[in-house]
Amino acid sequence: MNFKLHSNPMTATAVHTDRLGPLLQRITGDRKHLPSAHSTLDVLWVLYDRVLRITPDTVDAPDRDRFLLSKGHGPAAYYAVLAAKGFFPESWLDDLGGWDSPLGHHPDRVTIPGVEIGTGSLGHGLGLGVGVVLGLRAQGFTRTRTFVLLGDAELDEGSNHEAIAYAAATHLPITAIVIDNQSSTHGWPGGIAARFPGWDVSVVDGRDRDRLERALKPRHDRPNLVVATVERKGS
Amino acid sequence: MMRETFVATTTALLDEDPRTALVLADISAEAFAPARRRHPDRVLNVGIREQLMTGVAGGLALTGLRPYLHSYAPFAVDRAYEQLKLDLGHQDTGAVVVSIGGSYDASEEGYTHQSPGDVALLDTLDGWTVHVPGHHDEVPAMLRAAARHDDRVYVRLGVQENDRAHPDGGRLRVLRRGGPLVVAVGPMLDPVLEATTGLDVTVAYTNTPRPLDADGLRVLTESEVVMVEPYLAGTSAAAVSSALEGLPHRVMHLGVGRREVRRYGNWRDHAREHGLDAPGLRASIVDFLA
Numbered sequence: 001m002n003f004k005l006h007s008n009p010m011t012a013t014a015v016h017t018d019r020l021g022p023l024l025q026r027i028t029g030d031r032k033h034l035p036s037a038h039s040t041l042d043v044l045w046v047l048y049d050r051v052l053r054i055t056p057d058t059v060d061a062p063d064r065d066r067f068l069l070s071k072g073h074g075p076a077a078y079y080a081v082l083a084a085k086g087f088f089p090e091s092w093l094d095d096l097g098g099w100d101s102p103l104g105h106h107p108d109r110v111t112i113p114g115v116e117i118g119t120g121s122l123g124h125g126l127g128l129g130v131g132v133v134l135g136l137r138a139q140g141f142t143r144t145r146t147f148v149l150l151g152d153a154e155l156d157e158g159s160n161h162e163a164i165a166y167a168a169a170t171h172l173p174i175t176a177i178v179i180d181n182q183s184s185t186h187g188w189p190g191g192i193a194a195r196f197p198g199w200d201v202s203v204v205d206g207r208d209r210d211r212l213e214r215a216l217k218p219r220h221d222r223p224n225l226v227v228a229t230v231e232r233k234g235s
Numbered sequence: 236m237m238r239e240t241f242v243a244t245t246t247a248l249l250d251e252d253p254r255t256a257l258v259l260a261d262i263s264a265e266a267f268a269p270a271r272r273r274h275p276d277r278v279l280n281v282g283i284r285e286q287l288m289t290g291v292a293g294g295l296a297l298t299g300l301r302p303y304l305h306s307y308a309p310f311a312v313d314r315a316y317e318q319l320k321l322d323l324g325h326q327d328t329g330a331v332v333v334s335i336g337g338s339y340d341a342s343e344e345g346y347t348h349q350s351p352g353d354v355a356l357l358d359t360l361d362g363w364t365v366h367v368p369g370h371h372d373e374v375p376a377m378l379r380a381a382a383r384h385d386d387r388v389y390v391r392l393g394v395q396e397n398d399r400a401h402p403d404g405g406r407l408r409v410l411r412r413g414g415p416l417v418v419a420v421g422p423m424l425d426p427v428l429e430a431t432t433g434l435d436v437t438v439a440y441t442n443t444p445r446p447l448d449a450d451g452l453r454v455l456t457e458s459e460v461v462m463v464e465p466y467l468a469g470t471s472a473a474a475v476s477s478a479l480e481g482l483p484h485r486v487m488h489l490g491v492g493r494r495e496v497r498r499y500g501n502w503r504d505h506a507r508e509h510g511l512d513a514p515g516l517r518a519s520i521v522d523f524l525a
Contacts, residue, residue: 062299108325109326109327110327116297117297117326118326121317121321124321127287127289127291127293127294128293128297129294130290130291131258131290131291131293131294131297131298131302132295132297134291134294134295135296135297135299135300137276138256138277138295138300139298139299139300141298159287162284162287165284166282
């Protein structure tokens with residue numbers, strides 16, 4: 001295999017984050033999902049700019065870090081970050097949801113370079129992520145890290161809790177990031193972290209990129225939850 | 236016997252092929268304990284979590300492994316249907332789903348442990364090969380062939396078996412030559428052979444109803460076809476109709492009825508209730524051909 005660990009010096013500095021604004025504005029077809037799209041923007045940027053070992057050249061490298069967007073809703077920020085990092089041409093952003101467009105209102109791994117899983121129906125990413133971690137470990141890729149991003153309302157789906165409990169019981173090294181914009185209809189009394197017993201937990205400001213980096217960068221040898229708190233949905 | 240054969244063959248595959256993985260949801264976990272001790276990274280028991288079992292299989296496949304997963308048919312298919320659809324199909328990955336229980340093997344457990352609709356559910360999805368072995372000696376080749384590619388495969392193991400194995404049952408195999416065609420799927424063969432004793436019919440066997448051997452069906456059909464399947468009656472109606480498009484034909488589909496049978500007993504009792512024992516089949520076939 002020719003993929004080597006490296007710190008990704010080209011992409012870490014070459015793209016200034018101010019470019020994300022214009023890229024987001026090019027994505028006009030998904031107004032319905034805009035609030036949630038922006039809720040993930042800073043987390044996604046920190047992941048792709050400072051944490052993940054993945055570049056457009058290593059999208060098929062077997063030991064690349066994995067990022068799984070479980071909440072496929074509101075993918076505008078995801079698309080903007082992937083385009084800014086060169087995974088696909090920026091011109092793709094102009095035809096979101098079009099007949100000839102690879103970009104739908106939910107991402108499809110088959111049509112978009114760099115997208116690890118196709119999602120949209122909530123509650124699938126964490127189970128897939130558990131399988132990815134297990135598959136990487138079975139093949140000796142112990143340096144590879146796997147991140148799964150969910151929304152707080154997505155936790156309503158019971159399938160998540162099958163994965164949460166199993167990951168804790170087996171000390172699985174997976175990082176779940178929950179974007180908390182308080183969009184769950186019935187809420188999570190006691191806090192989201194209380195739904196992840198047996199996980200390492202940190203709760204950070206989802207708009208503070210340095211704090212996000214400090215929460216996401218260290219390796220954990222057991223499941224790790226980062227709750228990224230942002231403004232309430234619709235506020 | 237089929238379950239034991241599945242355990243032995245899959246255990247051997249795990250030893251031989253480092254790409255092979257097995258995901259369980261408690262069912263048959265004890266039988267796979269030796270394999271799990273030898274291959275703790277590739278033999279995984281997630282507990283009673285069938286959605287996770289299938290999601291994990293999808294994740295394993297995304298990293299290049301070849302996952303086998305296993306449970307009772309109602310849990311592996313009915314319960315985790317959306318995971319089969321999205322965590323395998325939509326991700327463009329595959330797995331080998333090996334079920335037990337099927338239509339009414341779990342007769343004393345009741346309807347919660349039965350899935351007469353499993354093959355019909357898979358028929359709503361793209362790209363599934365469906366094996367319904369009629370004898371335990373037909374099982375190893377199915378499991379071994381599935382290890383060599385990445386497609387989606389369903390293997391439906393059952394308690395009911397024919398007296399003899401027919402290892403070349405992937406296509407329609409003619410076992411008796413005569414008039415109108417009777418197709419027996421998997422364990423329906425012996426009851427069909429008994430039911431049609433003395434009748435002028437052609438009996439053909441397959442243990443791989445998906446993809447259905449459409450060419451074979453067109454060649455063997457004169458005008459009448461009787462499909463006899465060990466799962467929901469009419470499951471193959473669309474496949475048969477498509478295979479015979481443009482050919483004048485009459486067809487009857489026999490299988491498990493939709494109505495829930497709120498009785499226990501054993502599988503023979505349920506076969507009789509659904510008209511899938513030899514006398515029941517004979518009555519239906521004679522009536523259709525009269």
